[in-house]
Amino acid sequence: MSNETTPTPELRPERPFFSSGPTCKFPGWSLDRLKTKALGRSHRSAIGKGRLKYAIDLSREILGIPDDYLIGIMPGSDTGALECAMWTMLGKGPATVAAWESFGNVWIQDAVKQLKLADLTVLDADYGQIPDLASIPQDNDVVFTWNGTTSGAKIENTDWLAPGREGITINDATSALFAQPMDWAKLDATTYSWQKVMGSEAAHGMLILSPKAVERIESYDPAWPLPKLFRIKKGGQLNRAIFEGATINTPSLLATEDYIAALEWAKSIGGLSALHARADANAKIVTDWIEATPWLRNMVPNPAQRTNTGVCMVFQGDWYDGLDADAQAAVPKTIAKMLEERDVGYDFNGYRDAPPSLRIWCGSTVEEEDLRRLLPWIEWAYAEVKAKG
Known part of the structure; x- marks a missing residue:
């Protein structure tokens, strides 16, 4: 029952989907728009691997990712991609984990309780605030969240990251990519999930690596054991097949087609x-x-x-x-x-x-x-x- 001073509105949203993840499908989405030829096929078949590679290539094209950066499809959504970066790259030197909301605090717990990094600085702030990022030493590896998914607070810029800094930057960009510009030259490992800004199906994440990140992975073996889902090296070198359409475990080709459809929609409206x-x-x-x-x-x-x-x-x-x-x-x-x-x-x-x-x-x-x-x-x-x- 409505009260006397505020009448019930007459119009409802046509698409009442306002979740922050998984998010709203793109306008005009329908199952009929998904290609199905790869379904029921092995992800290692030519067609399966080709569709995975197409998703990678289209992501590069739309996001403007530099040609010498690698893009891989990872299990476990953004969490799997981000934790893979942490598990494979951190521990070589001092590190700072900066957080200002729930998911960033998960990365802090990973660094403190799971990896137990010896030379670690935790930099946090309350919901709605951003900590003093300029205080982070340039020789520190840094883990940060570009856009606080649960607080609505984003970084203003990357001025606090010096060009050519010694430390590795690990950037959780899952609720920023496709909506906010990235300063790729200062980002070494960037992660996101399909179900955020593009509104695609969940379960898969993306790991974007700079040449500097690749060098760290190939030159450094962490002290802790790596779960199979984080093993992106083969014979002491980065397994580049993972960044050409192969995957560590079996992906959903149906989810892949849904992501491709969203990318093609993005391209059709102007990128x-x-x-x-x-x-x-x-x-x-x-x-x-x-x-x-x-x-x-x-x-x-x-x-x-x-x-x-x-x-x-x-x-x-x-x-x-x-x-x-x-x-x-x-x-x-x-x-x-x-x-x-x-x-x-x-x-x-x-x-x-x-x-x-x-x-x-x-x-x-x-x-x-x-x-x-x-x-x-x-x-x-x-x-x-x-x-x-």
């Missing part, structure tokens, strides 16, 4: 610049609305550090501030549930480890009109929750 522009326009709709809504604030106070993908917002104001912690936590959950029940918006409650919040995905596959239609519904739901006390 990377068009993807960036769509994400920027989408995020502006939501961030402008947050600024104009007195009972919300962006989780990220610095506008230069606000993402254009998973925009996170927290509640404020006398009514909300007067609630106890449990009641405050219930507000975004209740709003998200109300709108899911009405098929208005799915999966936009804040991440479980983040402060109570809403998180609206604004990446390139989302349509502006769907965002414009969602926001009045959030206002309506908030008024309903507030009216009920």
Whole structure:
């Protein structure tokens, strides 16, 4: 039942998919768009390997990845790709792991509790903040998250990474790639997953290696054992077949075709610049609305550090501030549930480890009109929750 001051909106989003991963499929997506000739075939067959290589080549083309960088398909989504980079490259010298949200903190735990790095600096910050990255020594290896998926905070630039620095840079870019520009010259190992900005099926990640990263892998053998899924060397050298369409374990060719379809859609609309522009326009709709809504604030106070993908917002104001912690936590959950029940918006409650919040995905596959239609519904739901006390 709606209250008297906030009428129920008339229009619903046509595609109410606002999850931050897996994200919305690209406009016009359907199963009919997926090629099926490789299905039921071995991933080692000419056609299977060819489709995997095509996914790699199309990724390079759209992202503008330098020709001398290698791109491999990894198991375990972005997590598998990122941990493979950590397990195979860290430990040779001093390292810094920088984090400002949930997934970055996982990499800290990996470095502290699993790899038990002897010469390790942990650099962290609260949700919505970015730590002092300029304090990281240039001879340190560094692990960082380009865009905080669960906080909505991104790095402003890569000025804190000196050209030709001695340390290796390991960049978790899963919620940034295809939406934000990458400074490839300063990135040695970059990872992402298919189900983020491109809205493809999950389970597979991508590992992008610079020549400097390849040299580290080939010249260094870590002290710890490597699971099979992280073994990217063969005979003391990088197994380059993994970066030419071979995979460490059996991939899903159906998921591969879904990723290819998303890449072909991206190419058809103008490539990377068009993807960036769509994400920027989408995020502006939501961030402008947050600024104009007195009972919300962006989780990220610095506008230069606000993402254009998973925009996170927290509640404020006398009514909300007067609630106890449990009641405050219930507000975004209740709003998200109300709108899911009405098929208005799915999966936009804040991440479980983040402060109570809403998180609206604004990446390139989302349509502006769907965002414009969602926001009045959030206002309506908030008024309903507030009216009920």
